[in-house]
Amino acid sequence: MSAIPEKSTVLVIGGGPAGSYASTLLAREGLDVVLLEALKHPREHIGESMLPSMRRYLRFIDLESEYSRRGFMHKPGAAFKFIHGERECYTDFSVLGPDRTTWNVVRAEADELMIRHAERQGVQVFEETRVESITFEDDGETASARPISANWKRKSGEIGIIKFDWLIDASGRQGIMSTRYLKNRIYREGLRNVAAYGYWTGVKVFDEGGPRSNAPWFECLTDKLGWAWCIPLHDGTHSIGVVMHLETSNRKKTEGPSRLEDHYMSQLKLAPGVMDMIGERGKFVAGSVKSTSDFSYHASSYSGDRYRIIVDAAAFVDPLFSSGVHVAMTGALSAASTILSSMKGQVTELEGQSWHDAKIGICQTRFLLVVLSAYRQMQHQGENKAVVADVNQSSFEQAFAMFRPIYQGEKDSSDKLTDTELENMISFTRNLFTPTTHQQYQSVNQRVGDLLKLDGPVVGPEELDKVLDADDSDARAALRRINALKVLRNDTSPESFTSESVNGSETPLGLMPSTVTRAPKLPHPSLEIPSAVSPFFYKAMPNDEHVAAVIRSAVLTSDSEYESEQ
Numbered sequence: 158m159s160a161i162p163e164k165s166t167v168l169v170i171g172g173g174p175a176g177s178y179a180s181t182l183l184a185r186e187g188l189d190v191v192l193l194e195a196l197k198h199p200r201e202h203i204g205e206s207m208l209p210s211m212r213r214y215l216r217f218i219d220l221e222s223e224y225s226r227r228g229f230m231h232k233p234g235a236a237f238k239f240i241h242g243e244r245e246c247y248t249d250f251s252v253l254g255p256d257r258t259t260w261n262v263v264r265a266e267a268d269e270l271m272i273r274h275a276e277r278q279g280v281q282v283f284e285e286t287r288v289e290s291i292t293f294e295d296d297g298e299t300a301s302a303r304p305i306s307a308n309w310k311r312k313s314g315e316i317g318i319i320k321f322d323w324l325i326d327a328s329g330r331q332g333i334m335s336t337r338y339l340k341n342r343i344y345r346e347g348l349r350n351v352a353a354y355g356y357w358t359g360v361k362v363f364d365e366g367g368p369r370s371n372a373p374w375f376e377c378l379t380d381k382l383g384w385a386w387c388i389p390l391h392d393g394t395h396s397i398g399v400v401m402h403l404e405t406s407n408r409k410k411t412e413g414p415s416r417l418e419d420h421y422m423s424q425l426k427l428a429p430g431v432m433d434m435i436g437e438r439g440k441f442v443a444g445s446v447k448s449t450s451d452f453s454y455h456a457s458s459y460s461g462d463r464y465r466i467i468v469d470a471a472a473f474v475d476p477l478f479s480s481g482v483h484v485a486m487t488g489a490l491s492a493a494s495t496i497l498s499s500m501k502g503q504v505t506e507l508e509g510q511s512w513h514d515a516k517i518g519i520c521q522t523r524f525l526l527v528v529l530s531a532y533r534q535m536q537h538q539g540e541n542k543a544v545v546a547d548v549n550q551s552s553f554e555q556a557f558a559m560f561r562p563i564y565q566g567e568k569d570s571s572d573k574l575t576d577t578e579l580e581n582m583i584s585f586t587r588n589l590f591t592p593t594t595h596q597q598y599q600s601v602n603q604r605v606g607d608l609l610k611l612d613g614p615v616v617g618p619e620e621l622d623k624v625l626d627a628d629d630s631d632a633r634a635a636l637r638r639i640n641a642l643k644v645l646r647n648d649t650s651p652e653s654f655t656s657e658s659v660n661g662s663e664t665p666l667g668l669m670p671s672t673v674t675r676a677p678k679l680p681h682p683s684l685e686i687p688s689a690v691s692p693f694f695y696k697a698m699p700n701d702e703h704v705a706a707v708i709r710s711a712v713l714t715s716d717s718e719y720e721s722e723q
Contacts, residue, residue, distance in 0.1 A: 161283050161309065161317055165191035167496070168307060168321035169280075170288050172198065174482050175468035176327035177271035177280075179489035181218050184279040186497060191319060192280050193309055195287040195328075198272055199265035203354060203449060205388050205396050206373045206479040207232065209250045209257040214486040220274050227270065229260040230371050230391040235479070236363050238376045238430055239384075239534040245430075247369060261373060261388050261396075285312035288333060291324075303462040304334075323500075324464040325492050327485075330450075332470040341457040348453030348475055348528070351406050353421040354386075354398025355446035359438035362389045374434065375477065377535040378427040384477065384535060385428035394442065397431060399424040400451060400476060418446045451476050453525075459517045460510040463499075465492035472521050475528040484520055491516040 169180045172194030180190045215221040238245040250258045276282050289310050293302035306320040326334040335342045363374045373388040383401030390396060399421065401409075406420075414420045422441075425431060455472040459465065467488030474480060495509035504512070 158313075159283075161193075161286065161319060162191060162281065163318070164320045165189050165281070166321065167191070167323045167325065168193070168319060169325045169327060170307070170333065171327035171329055171468075171470065172196075172272045172275075172282065172284065173202070173268060173327060173329060173468065173485065174271055175485035175489045176325065177268070177275045178214070178218065178486050179325050179327065179467065179493050180280040181271075181275045181278045182489065182493040183496070184275065185218070190280045191321070192272075192275065192282045193286045193288055193307070193319075194272070194282065194284045197284045198269040200268070202264035202268060203352070203396075203398075203447075204476065204479075204481045205261050205264055205390060206235070206386075207259040207262060208479055208483040209259050210483050210486070211259045212256055214483075214490075218274065218278070220271070223274070224260075224267070224270060227266060228391050229262045229267065230389050232259045232261050232372060233369055234258075234372045236369065236372050236374050237531070238374070239531060241377065241379060241429070247372070249369070251368075261371070261390055263390055263392055283311075286310070288328070289316075291333065291338065292318075293338075301462065304464050322463065323496050325489075325496075326464065326466045326470045327468050327489070328470045330469045330473065332466070334464065334466050335456050335470060339456070339458070339461075342454050343456060345453040345455070345525075347402075348451075349403045350400050350451040350453070350475065351403050351448060352398050352400045352451050352476065353406075353417060353424070353446065353448045354396060355418075355421060356394045356442040357397055357435060358394055358440050358442060360387070360389070360395040360397070361434045361436055361438070363387075363434070373479070374430060376428045376430045378424065379429065380427055381535060383424065383427075385425065385431050386476075387431045387434055395434075395439075397425065397435075399428070403450075403452075417448055421446050455518075455521060458510075458514050459488075460495075460513045462506065462510075465496060465513055467492050467517070471517055474521055474524045477528050477531055478524055480524045484524065487520050488517055 166189040167180070167183050169176045169190060169192040172192055176192055176194070180192045184190045212221055215224050233251050234247055234249040236245045236247050272282060286309050288307045290308045291304050292306045292308070294305050295302065304321075304324045306318050307324075308316070308318055310316045324334075326332065328334075332342065362370055363372050364370050371389050373386060376385050376387075378384060378399070378401075382405050383399055385399045386397065388396040401424070409424070410420055414423050425435075451473075453473055453475050456466070459467070459471045465488075468485040469481075471488060472484075474484070491513050495504075495513045498504045499506045499509040
């Protein structure tokens with residue numbers, strides 16, 4: 158067993174996807190990085206369904222090929238049935254391009270791939286090592302104090318202290334910085350959900366043999382008090398679970414079966430689509446049922462003097478839209494880039510903190526609105542649940558600035574976020590789940606193809622009236638859905654991460670004022686970047702802003718823009 162060093166430049170707490178990704182990025186920049194993980198990989202984890210951004214995030218750290226070779230289940234899209242009696246809504250990732258499909262993964266395998274890759278990149282990884290406490294400069298424990306060391310304890314009982322210059326807290330829901338020291342975690346009461354889940358064999362897949370085969374299935378329960386998931390995995394099992402509010406779960410256990418497995422089975426009966434997939438062949442894997450809290454929460458800040466908080470240690474939205482690992486990697490990218498920017502003097506540390514706080518808040522708020530719109534669609538989230546108190550006003554304004562003319566009425570000119578404004582945006586986002594067919598898109602594309610591009614402007618009702626006939630319902634449905642999809646278009650890849658201005662700055666590494674004109678894009682092969690430098694984190698020549706701008710533009714601008722559905 159190797160010895161944990163007494164000092165590191167960066168200490169990362171937590172070896173999940175976020176901690177592994179952030180530490181990999183920093184190690185590839187030549188920094189001394191130590192990662193402490195409380196458990197031993199491989200370890201079980203829920204959250205098996207990925208988003209299209211996964212492939213490109215992995216590509217930036219040279220892990221995509223190995224990940225693909227592992228044989229995880231191909232995920233071409235996702236199916237949602239929120240209103241029984243109506244056709245399901247299907248989100249087809251493949252229409253965004255050949256490299257936009259993703260996977261359903263066995264997290265024990267996927268997470269181990271990432272942490273082992275971090276080790277190969279130079280990260281010093283120590284598993285079964287728990288951080289017991291953190292010491293702050295001048296013995297402070299306030300939001301303004303700088304963390305300088307951590308007390309750790311190994312499974313063997315060995316204890317010690319490690320000093321560091323920078324800290325990334327990716328410790329998961331325990332969130333050592335937020336819960337123990339900052340005490341700034343805020344729970345969203347309307348989304349205090351719990352999940353019960355287990356694994357099955359012999360289950361049918363959605364659209365078996367068709368182009369949508371192996372897509373995960375999400376379904377509203379028939380009593381409208383929760384939802385279920387059914388996710389096929391490459392090991393021959395299906396992850397099947399149910400989610401509902403804690404109060405609902407407790408009441409159902411009081412009125413019906415209280416034993417976890419019996420409660421789980423009783424709730425699955427309220428998901429006819431899932432039960433159809435289980436059919437007569439489906440067999441429950443004995444002893445596999447588990448329960449976990451899916452409480453939604455955020456915090457007043459996600460950073461401080463030389464520390465960044467990411468993934469579930471920072472905030473958690475909801476499992477519905479499979480955003481967990483995406484949010485983890487977005488946070489990791491933000492933490493790494495703002496730390497490096499601050500270290501190099503490209504921005505002040507306060508500017509780096511502000512950018513990170515805003516980026517995390519914006520990403521979380523976008524997915525929160527999608528989740529709230531889905532719950533409204535399922536009609537099991539009461540009208541009083543989606544309230545302004547659960548949404549950070551600053552994050553909301555930055556996340557949805559381009560949609561303001563649509564979600565804010567002409568007479569609603571107040572600077573404060575109102576219930577009406579929020580409800581309007583939720584209603585707008587609900588169009589994400591409008592059932593549409595491939596044939597509809599083909600037909601609409603022939604008439605108004607330019608309007609179907611996700612990188613285009615949001616099209617308001619007046620613009621739609623100008624270009625569409627009053628009875629062209631197919632086109633209106635397709636365009637309303639594309640409009641809603643634009644909510645997430647800046648959360649699809651590292652390229653879009655770098656192109657969005659936050660607090661007046663854009664970040665590759667480091668932050669660059671959005672007012673700076675980017676140099677013309679150069680083809681990738683013409684760039685001679687040292688092999689030791691990752692394609693994302695460049696090393697620009699000192700005091701040569703033109704060279705820096707060229708590299709930013711050439712390396713970090715997306716190779717391909719979104720395509721309309723063909």
